[in-house]
Each structure stands twice: as structure tokens, then as C-alpha cells.
Amino acid sequence: MLLSNVSICSGFNSALHAGAGEGHPDLGGGSRRSTLTPTGNLVVAVCLGFIGTFGLVNNLLVLVLYCRYKILRSPINLLLINISVSDLLVCLLGTPFSFAASTQGRWLIGAKGCVWYGFANSLFGIVSLISLAVLSYERYSTMMTPTEADSSNYCKVCLGIILSWVYSLIWTLPPLIGWSHYGPEGPGTTCSVNWKAKTANNISYIVCLFIFCLIVPLLVIVFCYGKLLCAIKQVSGINASMSRKREQRVLFMVVIMVICYLMCWLPYGIMALLATFGPPGLVTPEASIIPSVLAKTSTVINPVIYVFMNKQFYRCFQALLHCEAPRRGSSVKSSSKVATKPVRAGAVTGLRHTNDFLYMVASLGQPAAAVPQLDPTLEPTHDVTKAPSSDFNQPAVVSLVAHFDG
Template sequence: MSICQSIYFLSEATAHVVDEQVSGSLPAPSLSPTGHLVVAVCLGFIGTFGFLNNFVVLALFCRYRALRSPMNVLLVSISVSDLLVSTLGTPFSFAASTQGRWLIGRAGCVWYGFINACLGIVSLISLAVLSYERYCTMLAPTVADGRDYGPALAGVCFSWLYSVAWTVPPLLGWSRYGPEGPGTTCSVDWKTQTPNNISYIVCLFTFCLVLPFGVIVYSYGKLLQAIRQVRSVNSLVSRRREQRVLLMVVTMVACYLVCWLPYGVAALLSTFGPRDLLTPEASIMPSLLAKSSTVINPVIYIFMNRQPNYLFVQLSLRCSSEPAFTPRGERWRCK
């Protein structure tokens, strides 16, 4: 009997060790059941409307040729990344919040952290590329060719490759992905204060936050300066159109800052501040605010851009099959 008991306890210990290696040392739940329920409701709202809003943007882009401009290609790239977050990321944190704990183990936590970090950086870099594209377009001596998609596609490829380049290192040993906040979401390990981890976080913030925002501030600063200096009556109509586009993109960037700046500050405080400076309750709000950017960007694009707004209304009203005209005078039909 003693031999059987020894074999039993040995097998139980081995199973426990294997389970720890697979699932990792995930933190125990630190929010009350009511707190987890509130977070789950917020994530459910963000996931649902993030998916629907970005799906509408992509549907409009696919349905109407009038929207297929080079600048809109960059906006579509942002919508694709936000849609993927709503599809591949938010459902897992929502499910974890409903149960009060992370459900898919250490490997799932690493996967979740990588996906959300990569797609979030894609949106930020795309906004920086978009601001530089607006800067080059408005200051160009000639009217830009609306059929030249080369620069826009190059910008999209750059945004995605740049993001992948900065989010793969934690998978290879430079820092790591792990649980954050109350243990129902995962991200870059902000709390481990080792040279390996801190060096990655410093580089991540420098090249994926400070540098893109420097490009954005420089580009829009020059654009605003150029707009104030315009005195040509002949270009009044085109300049007003450019100003509307500029207002839309600036608003999108401002909202992105509002969504992501608190999260960035909270992450830096977790890395360089005292270990217990941020409680899980205090850290969950910046995380939710950052995730809400997937809902806000498509709303700005539809309601601040006259042409998508017009086409969205027509699509929503299920317009008749008679020929109609877009604001640019292009014919189309609703089926």
C-alpha cells in the first residue's frame, strides 16, 4: 500500500508541475465579484461595438468605389487592426472577467498579450504614417494623383512590419508577456524590474510611442502653419476639403491620445514606481480606456467625413434601386 501511495503522490506532484509549466503562475483574482462583473460589461460593450463599427467601415470601403482613395487605405488598415482586436483579443478578457480569473493558461496569456500589443502599435504607427501623408499631400506643389496607391500601401506594410518587429522580442526572451491588472488581461510585463525587462520597455516607449507622436506633432504643426498662410482664392474649395480631412485625422489622433496616454502612464508607473503603487483596481481603468479606442476611431471616420457619412446613411435606410449620386458625383446603386 505504501508503494502505491508513493506512486500516487508522485504522479500528483508531477501533474501539478506540468500544469504550472503550461499555465504559468497567474495571479489570484484581486477584484470583487461585482468589480469583475462591471469590467465584463465594459468589455462586452467594447468588443461588440468595436466589431460592429469597424465592420461597417470595411463594408463601406468594399461596397463603394468612391471611398477607395489612397488616404482611406490607411484608415482601412486601422479598422482592420481594431476589428482583429475585437475578434481575437477582447472575447478572451471578457470571458476571463465573467469568471474572475484567466481561463486559457500561460500560453494563452502570451498569445493574448502579443496580439493586443501588435495590433495596438499598428494603429498608432498608421496614424503617424497618415499624418505624414497629409503633410506631404497638402504641401505638394501639384494635386496628388488619386490613383497612386503605392505610397499608401507602402505605409500600410511599414506599419504592420514595424509593429511585428517590436512585439516579437518578448516571445524570444527580451522581456516577456504576462498578466496585468486583476489577472483577467495580459500584456507586456511592466512590473519585473530587471535590466532585460526595463531595457525593452524603454525601447518600446521610445520607438512605439514617443517617436510616432513626434512625427504626428511635427506633421500637423507644419500643416496648421501652412493652412494659416493660405490666401489663394482659387484654392479655397480644395483647401476647405483638406481642412475637413485634417480635422478628422487630428480628432482621431487626439482621441487616441486620450485613450492610450493613461495606459502609458500607468505602465511607466508600474515599471519605475514603487511595486505596490498601482492597485489592480487603479490599473484596470486605463486598460479599458485603451481598448475603447477600437470603438471610437470608426465613429470619427464615419461622422466627421462627409462622404462616408452620406453613404452610411444611404446604406442604413436601404435606399431604392434607382441610380443616385455620391457627394463627388459618382453613380452607384443600392441592391
């Protein structure tokens, strides 16, 4: 599909030349020189080489683990694979060209290559962003579901993956058909949307891109993980010491996710807005290359945060290194049901764990079965609760369902 889009690019050479007129030479001959000094180009090349290499290795490793170990093939892990695939495509189809341009001090693949580079990197970058939002929503919806999630049901996750690609295409195809355009960016060693054009056509596209492809995913992530943390706090009194430890761990991971998202993408979005609405020359080519490089670091950071901080993936990674079957951790899975006294409460709460995250689940009414004691050394299994009781004389109780990845 990407190759077919390249054939469209010939109709947009005039747009590229217009963008080149704002501080960039013509790309037609492929001889456009970088505005950075040789030292600056070398620093950028080293950074891009590091990002490209480790991004490629990290994301390939995620795919190898997913294909090698059947235990990892769950619906929510498929979302992680979608993120890794989009990041891997950036490392394969984007970073090498900007790295080569930095080492040579000039753009090497001409005007059509510039359009293709801008389109492909925008497409894969937005897919990654939307996938992170879909992942947070999936975890949030799992938390709110009063029954056990079906680990074999891929329908909802597949719809989320399709949504991420379609949504990204909706926002990356318009520059190919006249709403804004792709062109040289920064010092001339990368290409993206032309941030500097002051036309209403270009400004309207950039504002929409900023809102719907940066702010909206961020709000979804903050809302969903914020709800997750609030739910954890609601059950902190059931087992105070264990809940506090779990709460701190989840809080740490959520804060890291949000900070890394902001660190990678917010500077790029702010730079784009300053270049669009600020006076000419406000964003220098030298300054604009820094947010562009930071955005590409997401291809390295995402696998580390979302995969290798996951105990399940980490155990499989250790098993791969030692050429052995993945260990099950220190916890022992038990399906026995031990009678316990029901917990009386007016709030609807409960516990479930999926992919290293605690989810609060609730079922108002009589518990279907007793719940195992939440001993930190054990891994209680999921217990599906019955529908709410119709007997209004019985007090409302909360049925707790817990599953911890030891």
C-alpha cells in the same frame, strides 16, 4: 502566423511563472483568480462588452462600406481600412477573452493563451498606432506635393501599410525570444508585457516600447497636422469667411484626433512606466485596469473619428441605410476653367482637399490655367500647374488648386 507563434509559448512558461510571482498566481492550471471584487469584475465586463460590440460593429461597417462603394476605394482610404482591420482583429481575437475572464473572475485559457493574448493585442494595437502616424504623414506629404496626387497610385500607401505591420512585429516579437516577456496584467483578467519586472532586460524593453511605439507616433501626428493647420492659416486672406470656416473645422478634427489618441494610449503608457520605475505596489491591480480598458476604446473611437466624420464615408453610410446610390452632396463638380487674375505673393501656398482635409499646395511661377472662383456652393476641380517659369523678368505668382468635398 499568430498560430505558429503559439507553439513558441511553451518555452516561456518559466517566464510567465516569474511574472506571476509578482502578485499573480500561476497560470498553468488556468485557475488564476482576479484580484477585483465581483462588482469590479462586473463593471469591467460591461465596459469590455460595450467596447467589443461597438468596436466590432463600427469596424465591420467600415469594411462593408469600402467593399460596397467603389467611390471609397482610394489610396488614402486604404490606410483607414488598415486601421479598421487591426482594430477589428483586437475585437475578435482579444476583447472576447478578457471579457470572458472578467465575467468568470479568472483567466480562462492558461499560460500559453496568456502569451498569445499579450502578443496579439500588442501587435494589433501598435499597427493601429503606426497607421495613424502613417496616415498623418500621407496627408502632410500630399499637402507639400506641388502637383495633383494620383488617386490610382497605391504604391506609397501599400508601403506604409507594410511598414506598420513590420514595425509592429519588430517590437512585439522580442518578448517571445527573451527580451522581456508576456504575462499577467493588472487584476489578472488580461495579459500584456510584464510591466513590474525590475530587471535591466525588462526595463530596457519597456523604455524602448514607450519611446518608439507611443511617443514617436504622437510626435509625427502633431507635427504633420500642425503643418497642415499652419498652411491653412497662410491662405486665410484669399477668402476670409470660407477659409475661417474650413480652418475651424480642420482644427476641430485635428484637436479631436490628438485628444483621443492621448486619452486612449497615454494613461496606459504612464501606468506602464509607473509600474516599471515606481516602488512596488504603487500601481494597484484595480488602478491598472482603467488604462487597459481606455486603450481598448480606441477600437470604437478610431472608426468614428477617421471614417464617419468623413463626408464621403458618411454619405455612403446614409446610402447604405436607405439602399440607394450615395448622393454627391450639395456641390456640383465642374471641370471648366474660368479665367481669373493671378494672385501675387512671395509665399508658396495653395489649396487642395483630400478626404475631408484641406491641403496647401503651391507652385511658384506662372499659373497653367485659371482657377475656378472659390464659391462655397461649388466644388472646384483639381488643376495641375506647370513647372516654374524660367523667365526671371516675370513676377512670382501663386497658382491655387482647390478641391472641396461639399
